[in-house]
């Protein structure tokens with residue numbers, strides 16, 4: 001994690017920003033919760049544990065700055081809440097998300113997978129792709145397994 005913080009520090013530095021203690025605390029929280037997709041408020045509550053003097057506005061501004069610098073991606077899973085997602089190390093584009101419509105779980109696909117699609121779009125629409133947001137909505141493997149066992153129950157079958 002230290003290495004990743006140093007790397008982000010460098011990125012900020014090249015863009016002539018400083019990694020202030022508030023910014024560092026925010027980045028730490030994002031790193032510690034890399035698997036989660038936290039809202040600004042979630043980040044704020046966690047940063048507050050490290051830096052009690054910090055305000056929501058500061059956290060919000062920091063997240064927006066990190067987003068502008070493409071260190072963090074701002075995503076929305078359709079629930080009206082903006083979430084902040086740390087970009088994977090060395091990734092040029094945002095990773096993809098699988099959102100389960102039953103349990104709400106979110107998993108990530110780190111591999112871009114879109115090479116062919118991107119090439120086609122760039123050629124046919126003469127459009128230079130900088131990034132993309134791809135969210136799949138469906139039923140996660142755990143929910144599918146649970147459904148599978150339920151479907152075998154005769155009473156449930158009869159009810160349908």
Ligand SMILES: [Zn+2]
Pocket residue numbers: 037085095096097108
């Ligand atoms: Zn993600």
Ligand SMILES: [Zn+2]
Pocket residue numbers: 093112114115118132
């Ligand atoms: Zn891509």
Ligand SMILES: [Zn+2]
Pocket residue numbers: 100101102103104105139140141142143
């Ligand atoms: Zn699920």
